[in-house]
Amino acid sequence: MAVVGSSRPLRGIAAVVALLAVGAVGCSEVAESAKEGAKKVARQRSVYSLDIGDCYNPNGKAEGTAYAVEVVPCGEAHEGQVVGEFALDEAKKYPGEDGVAAVADERCPVEAQKYAPDTWALPKGVALFYYTPTAESWATGDRAVSCTYTAETGTLSASLGTAKSLEPAQRTYLEGSNAVYEAMWATQPLADTVEDDLAGYKAQAKAVAAALETHVGNMAAIDGTEVGKLRATLTKAAGNWKKAANAADSDAFYLAYDAAFTGIDPNASVAARKELGLATTVPADDAEVWAG
Incomplete structure (x- = not known):
């Protein structure tokens, strides 16, 4: 858009921390698999620590909740990029999923345009999604909404940030x-x-x-x-x-x-x-x- 821990939903796409297992395959394949698995693990980042500009791959299928994602260099194949963020500081209590989504629907397009102003230049099939606090994470002080551009099919191969250029x-x-x-x-x-x-x-x-x-x-x-x-x-x-x-x-x-x-x-x-x-x-x- 599990594992024990706080989670954040991503509308339209999800990431679930996965356990990597090695099956009965040849030694070279095991070594390569272990190497890729170790690299993936090393790149894991909590969804709470994502920054604007981070390119990432979710760890699971679309729709659901996210605990962590694999942050990768933007020159590598990736499914999403954080293009904006803001805090729900005006709310005293958790607004509910619909309340949070309503604010994100309104503000994420504005925040995203600060990072990628020319929406015409976006690759085909890219849509705007967002990570939001849950009732549980709200209780621990989570107020951040992370706006992301995500490839609905396929992957991206470069940063979408164009504002500085x-x-x-x-x-x-x-x-x-x-x-x-x-x-x-x-x-x-x-x-x-x-x-x-x-x-x-x-x-x-x-x-x-x-x-x-x-x-x-x-x-x-x-x-x-x-x-x-x-x-x-x-x-x-x-x-x-x-x-x-x-x-x-x-x-x-x-x-x-x-x-x-x-x-x-x-x-x-x-x-x-x-x-x-x-x-x-x-x-x-x-x-x-x-x-x-």
């Missing part, structure tokens, strides 16, 4: 772009239709408009023909999001929203991203949303 213009663009999409998805109303929650959809539109205006303002400092074209597109989109936020009724909202939503289609940013030297393949999840 970014140029100023790249960082400025990504911070603004990420903020726009975060504003959109973080404020998504639960109601399926605007008629059922016009106020909620207007609040979402207001949040997206504000994020877009900040993004557009910061893009003024970035040189480039394609960046300039995108800035003009997003300026128009911000105006439509504002119209949606101020809509008097559902009909007026829909009229503005159609143009507003189209205005932030990620496909429209591909040329500007190429000009900035950033990844240009729209993530599958985003592509599916806009195609729908």
